[in-house]
Amino acid sequence: MRVLLTEDNQELARSIKHYFKDNGHAIDWVDSAEKAATILHHDDFDVLILDVNLPGKSGFELLSTLRSNKNALPVLILTARADIDDRVSALDLGADDYLVKPFDLRELAARCRALVRRERGKSDNEILCGNLAFNSATKIVKVDGEVIDMRPREVQMLELFITHLDRMLTKDDIANRLYNFDEAYTPNAIEQTLTRLRKHLQGSSVLIKTVRGMGYLAHVDD
Amino acid sequence: MRVLLTEDNQELARSIKHYFKDNGHAIDWVDSAEKAATILHHDDFDVLILDVNLPGKSGFELLSTLRSNKNALPVLILTARADIDDRVSALDLGADDYLVKPFDLRELAARCRALVRRERGKSDNEILCGNLAFNSATKIVKVDGEVIDMRPREVQMLELFITHLDRMLTKDDIANRLYNFDEAYTPNAIEQTLTRLRKHLQGSSVLIKTVRGMGYLAHVDD
DNA sequence: CTGACGCTGTCAGTTTGTTGTCAGGTTCAA
DNA sequence: TTGAACCTGACAACAAACTGACAGCGTCAG
Incomplete structure (x- = not known):
């Protein structure tokens, strides 16, 4: 030290x-x-x-x-x-x-x-994706150095996507990471969280694409 | 996690x-x-x-x-x-x-x-066929490293062909794989999907040949 | 304890995208 | 040349996904 x-x-x-x-x-x-x-x-x-x-x-x-x-x-x-x-x-x-x-x-x-x-x-x-920085210890998300204020659910989802860039994630994959098996959920809960997450990601270089009928796919797009 | x-x-x-x-x-x-x-x-x-x-x-x-x-x-x-x-x-x-x-x-x-x-x-x-890479876990298809965006049906069909290279597949073989038995379909549905799949495979080394009156046959052609 | 607030899931209405069907064209073999 | 098999553009039905509004629940301050 x-x-x-x-x-x-x-x-x-x-x-x-x-x-x-x-x-x-x-x-x-x-x-x-x-x-x-x-x-x-x-x-x-x-x-x-x-x-x-x-x-x-x-x-x-x-x-x-x-x-x-x-x-x-x-x-x-x-x-x-x-x-x-x-x-x-x-x-x-x-x-x-x-x-x-x-x-x-x-x-x-x-x-x-x-x-x-x-x-x-x-x-x-600290994980960097273009202009977005995610700190997996503090859970702080920054875009262009600006802190983005997100709800825990959104952060969880973002973390999942960031650690699986360019990989398909089905709704089930996502649900398994966000919920324990004793917790009920509907697919719509995921969609809703995703909507909120995407809103926060506007202006960042992380893009979450929908692959209809399969799932979602995040990638960095500079 | x-x-x-x-x-x-x-x-x-x-x-x-x-x-x-x-x-x-x-x-x-x-x-x-x-x-x-x-x-x-x-x-x-x-x-x-x-x-x-x-x-x-x-x-x-x-x-x-x-x-x-x-x-x-x-x-x-x-x-x-x-x-x-x-x-x-x-x-x-x-x-x-x-x-x-x-x-x-x-x-x-x-x-x-x-x-x-x-x-x-x-x-x-990852299954490699010339310049085409298919990941059977993520269902992502790449040609020369570029991700090809496909519909689920097309991906199903591609997977079938790739795992049966140089083997004749009749329309029935394909239908059995793409549809559950309680789902109705016409032969034309397969042709249509095939058309769409072929469009996506342009530029790849995977070629799906028609064997008139019998079925289809995929092979890699470098 | 109570009221206010914030998070997150549900609902419902809308939008979007996929995929089968149809219809007309093309190819091929006899 | 003819007809069957195949191809493909257009379209419509249906399902998936999106999203605004709202409600339940937990939390916290007073």
Whole structure:
């Protein structure tokens, strides 16, 4: 795990640094948002631990710059206040986690590990179909980077199609994946879900074709 | 992903079931090897999660029965012991993966996904006739790699011809294959379907010749 | 507990697509 | 040349699929 710590309190910074090093992680420390921004430019980290109250630019400012540059680096915010306001703005700005001082070093490390794990899972689980991205872990669907809001049923169906591109799926195939055998359904339920799914897929490069009398077939069409 | 879970520990089973459902998979649960065997007879699953210690027949017994019946269903074994012996026997009996309790649900799901992904690469029931490829599982027809869009009737007829290359087929042979005996048809229906099929086969190396007064004959002509 | 809301399946009416029939043309063998 | 067998364009019937409206159910906040 490679960590960048941005913290102006020397004492706190030193103990965090020690703790992470002792636990076999690589940790670099800077004491301002500006320095952090510079280092992030030419180095890759797994996670950024970011204090809010910094001399000069605040942690929030750095975070919002990162996110507007589409930088998806996991960020864990440290703050002295347990303010709801702070928490909300942190998460709104795209922080991945949040810790209030004082905290236990073990907890900080655990949360970092969780973020890294989550992040790794993400990249593993992202399936790309033209301009559509589907994350099988988070179930988030994006078209041209825009999140598409879908119902669970629609997502299930989309996942099935995406993992079976260019393969015929009969209604029965679909039903078997969407329903357990103790659940009743009519063919129409599938059609209805499909209608809703197709509506959401307008503008994406995933196309679900009907093969009348046989089933459905999804393919990517750039 | 369609999963069959065989696990006699109710609590564990319930949490696995929930986790998979929440993640958009269809999961069915049975609590004995016998029940699992029955269900596997008339239903298709993508993966079987199988506990070793079960009341009655053990998971190992079920696994070995499956494999001796040439059932290639991906199987993931769950066991309480980290014994080398257990591990070896599981893999020897044809398990595809192995997980020691207690485990993280996310890991279980990830391993199942991996198994399913691996399995999908395999299935290849493709029949090649010159530049024409027919997949008997998906019923997809390709000529020079291009998918040819056909109606079910035409596909049925093509399949019949392809599996009887260079063999005479009378109209009756064809009719018997395309229609159930309670369905009426006129010879002309077959001719019509044949016309449509031939249109689709233009450019392919499969040729259906008419043998006047007798029937039809398909052959590959490169 | 209650009301509001959101998800998802059902219903019903409409649209769309497939496939057999018909009718007229073409081919072929005697 | 003739007639039977075959081919094929047009059409219609029927079934499959689509979709808007609605209702049941579960969930959540107050």
